[in-house]
Amino acid sequence: MSALPLTRVPFEPLPAAREPLRVALAGCGVVGGGVLPRLLDRPDVVLVSVLVRSPGKIRSPEPPPGLVVTDPAALLAREPDVVIDTLSDASVSLALIRAALSRGVHVVSASKQAVAADVDGLSALAAATGVTLRYSAAVGGGVPMLEAVQLAREMGPIRRIEAVLNGTVNFLLNRLATGYPFEAALAEAQAAGFAEADPSADLTGRDAAAKLFLLSRAAFGATGRLPDRVEALGPDFQSGAEPVRQLAVADCAGGQITLAPVAGDPLFADLADAGNAIRITLADGRVLSRTGLGAGRAPTAESVWADLTDLLTSRVGAGADGAEL
Template identity: 60%
Template sequence: MTALPLGRATPAPLAAPPAAEPVALLQLSGDTADAASAVYREVRRGRRVVAVVAGGDRAVRRLAETLDAIGAPTVTPAAGEALLHDGVTLAPGPDVASSRPVEDRVAPLRVALAGCGVVGGGLLPRLLADHRFEVVGVLVRDPGKARDTALPRHLRVTDPAALLAREPDVLVEVLSDASTGLALTRAALSRGIDVVSANKQAIGGDLAALTALAVSGGARLLYSASVGGGAPLIETVRRARRHGEIVRIEAVLNGTCNFILNRLADGMAFDTAVAAAQAAGFAEADPSADLDGLDAAAKLAILAHEAADWRLPVDAVARAALSGAAGLPSGRARQVARLDLETRRAGVTFEAVDGDPLFADLADEGNALRVTTADGRLFTVRGRGAGRVPTAESVWADLGDLRDVAC
C-alpha cells in the first residue's frame, strides 16, 4: 500500500449503511505530529477513521500516544480483527522509502500570534518549523518574561497596533485578556485579516456582530478551540444543525470545575482542590471566571449562535457558583450548561449525573456535549477540553483549514 505524504492525507469514503457516520481511510507516513493532525482533522469533521501507519507497531504506538494527548482515543485491532470501529482505528503498515517532499509553490501564510502563554507557547514552535507559515510577530505583555518556549527577539511585539502593522494574512488570537482580544479581533477583521481565536470571552459576547464584520471585511473567523479545547463541540453542533432543528443542548464545558468536582467527590477539601487544579495547569491564578460559571456561560453563548443564530448575552445566562460553602447535590456532580432552544432558556448549574454515561466518568479536563434535534436524534461527543496540547491542536486544525482554502 503506497503511503501518502503527510499533511496531504486523502480521505476515501468506505461503504457503510446509510445510518452510519462517514468513514475516512488515511495512509500515513513520516512525522508523528503531522500524522496526528491529519487524523484529528477528520475526527472533528465527525468521521470515523481507519489509518494505516507506515513503520509498523512502533509507529502505531507513537501515534496512539500523541492522539491520546490530543483527546482522540484509538483502537489497534489484533491480526484478523475487523478494522472498522467507533472513533479512530490504527493499523500498522510497512516501512516506506523516504521521498523528497512535494514542493509547495503557494506562498506561506503570514501569521501574527497574539499571546505566548499555554496555547500560544504550544503553537509557536510548530509555526516556526513549518514552511507553510511565516510568523511575522508575537504579541506579549512582557517581552523579558521567562517562557518555556523560545521567542525570537525580532518577533516580540508589545503593541497590538504594531502587530497588525506587520501585515499578517491571519491573526491567531490566544490571549487570556478578553478586552484586548476582542479589540484586536475587530481591528483585524475590519482590515480583511483572517482570525483564528481560542478566546471565548472575547468572541462569546457578540459572535453575530463579529461574524458580520468578517463578512463585510472579506475575512474569515474561525474559533473551534474557543469551546471544548480539542473536543470538537462546535463541529458537533453544526453537524446536528445540518441534520435538523436543534431543540436542546446539555454540556460539561469547564475543565477547571470538572477537575475540582472530581477531587471533591474523592473527599478533598475545596481550597486544596482549587490549588491542585492550579498546580495541574487547569486553573488560572484567579479562577473566578471558572468557579462562578462565566467561562461556561461564554461558551454557551457561542453554542447558541451555532445552534440557532441565537444572540445570547453572556450576562443573561443564569449561573450557579462553585465555592467551599456551596451545597452540591449528592453523588457525582458536574457543572452542566444547558440551552433550551424552544423556551430560550440558558443556565449553568451543578447537577448529579451518576446515571448519565456521557457525563458521569469524565476525566479531569474532560468536556462533553449532547445535542437533541426536533426528531429526537442525539449527537454526542467527549474529549479533552483544556490543556496546551488539545487546545493548540484545535487552533492548528483551523489554520490548516485556512491554508487549504489559500491553496
Template identity: 45%
Template sequence: MSLSLLVPTPTASTVYPRVLPERPMRAVLLGCGTVGGGVLDGLRNGFPGDVTVEAVLVSRHRRGRAPGRFFTEADSVFATGPRLVIDCLPDGELAERLLELALQSGADIVSANKAVIARRPDFAARARERGQILRYSAAVGGELPVLETISRIRGEGRAILSVAGVVNGTSNFVLDRLAEGASLDTAIRAAQALGFAESDPSADLEGRDAAAKLTLIARAAFGADPDCVSLEAIDAETQERVREAAACGYRLRQVATLKAGANGIEASIALTPRAPGDPLGDVRDEENAVRISCERGDTILLTGRGAGRDATAHSVLSDIGAVIEARCGQRFGQ
C-alpha cells in the first residue's frame, strides 16, 4: 500500500475542534480479521499519523495475539479510554451495540460496517450533534473515494442527478468465475478464500450489501435514504444468464442504480448485461466502478479495487488520517 495514498481526502466544510492535546491518539480496534488485520498492519508499518492501538477486540485468543492487547471482552477494550474507535466487526448486534457505546463515550469513530451504518442513520446524526467524527469511507467502494467525491461535488454547490455502479466486489468476482464456467459454489468458495466474501455470502449475492452501500451513497448525494430499493439476487439461475450475455459478447453485472426523480429517491440492484467498453461491464474480479452524474452534464467515473484486505484497510487508514488531522492538526503525506 502506498503511503502517499493515505493523505486524507478533503471533504465538505465541517471543522471539528482540536480537542486533543494528547498525542499519540489512543485508539482501539474492534475486529481483527480481513479488514481489521490489514488496518493493524498498516498502522504498525509506516502509517504516518500519530496513533496507538491500545486494545483489539477479537472473538477468540490464538497464537500471535498478545494477552493484554487482544481481548475477547468489549468492556476490557473500552476500559482503555479510547479517543478513537475503529470498527472492523461483521454486521450484527455486537457491532451495533459497540458503536452505540463508542458514541456514548465521546470517542471519534471510523467504521467499515456498511450494514450497521446504513441501518442506523441516527449514529451519524448523533455524532454530528455531539461534535464527534464518524467516518465510514471503507463502507462504500473499497479504495474508491465514492463518498468523498460526492461530498466534494456537493461542497462545490453542484447537484447530483444519479449514481450507477458495480459496488459489490464479491458478486462481481463470482459473476466472472461463472463466466469462466465455474459452478456457483466453486465461485463463492474462491471469493471466500481470497477474503472478498464473508463466511455467509448471502448479503453480497442477494444484493443487500449493495443496497446498504446505495443507502449510504443516497445520504451523501441527496441527504436522504432511498424511498424504495428493488433487489435481484445471484442464484442457481444466474449461470444461464451469464452464458446468454456472453453469447452476445456481453458481461452480466450486478449494477446498483440510484436516482432522484418525481417519485422520490429510487434505488435498484439488478443483474444486467453490459457491453464491452462500458466501464460498468469492464470491471474485473473484485473491482468496483461508480459513475456519478451531476448537473450541467458532468460525469465522474471512479474505478478501483472494491473489496479485500488491502483496498478496504486503505480506506479505513485514510479515515483515521482524516480524524487525526481534524483533531490534532497533524498533516502528513504532503
C-alpha cells in the first residue's frame, strides 16, 4: 500500500494572487450552495455572477440578488476569469463549459455527465485557448480519485481500477441491508442531501459509469471507454447476508458497473453511509487506495475548492496550458 499522502484540507486558504480572481458560479444547489459562502468570504476572490434556473426559489445560503442571472450568456457577460460549474442539467453544463473555454475562461466543473460526454473535445478546446479545465469534483466527491490515478501513473503503468463511485447508491445499499424499504431509504438519502430530487442518474448507474469513464481515460489514455455493462439499482433489489456494493471495475480492455458482494474485501465492505473508495493496482503489483465521502454538499464543495486553489497556485491568466484535472 502506498504511504504517499493525498489528502485535502477543507476550504484551505487560497494562495495570494496579483489581483482578486473574478469567479462566476453556475448553479446554487447542493454543491454550488456549499461553495458560495467561501467565494463571498474571500478577499482574493470577487464573485461576479451566480447562474440559477429559478430566481424566486428559496435557497440556503441565498446568493446576493445583484449577482443572480438566469441566462448562461449573462453569466459570461460579467467577464469572469473562472467559471465554477455545479449545474445539474448536463446539456446546459456542457454548453456553458464549451462557451467559457472558447472565450478563454478557465473552468472548474462538478458535472461528470457533461465532461464525460466530450472530455477529449473539451480538453482540446482548453488547450487551444490556453486555459485550464479541471474536474476532479466530478469524480469522487471528497475523495481525490483523479489525483490518485495521476499519482499512480507517475509510478508506473496501471493494471486495474476498482472503485465505489456513487455515495448515494452506497447509502441506499447500507440502508437496504438493515431492512429499510427502498422508498424509505431513498427518501432518507434525499433528506440528507446525498440524493437529488431526481435520483435516476444514480439508480441507473449513469453517474458511476461517467465517473469510471473519466478515471479510465486518466488511467489508460485513449483506450479508456465507457463501461460495457451497467447494472441498475431498483425497488426489486434483494439484500442478502453479504454486503453488496455498486462496484466499478476497469482495465485497459474495458469496464463494468455491477452490484457485487464484497464480504471478503474490507476496503469496500466497511464503507459507511455515502462513502466512496478506490483501489488502483499497478502493473508491478503495487496498490494505492483512497476512501472518503462521495456525496453531499461538504465533500463535493471541498473538491471544487481544491480545484480552484490549484488554479490560483498555477497563476490563473498567466499561460495555463489546458491541463485536465
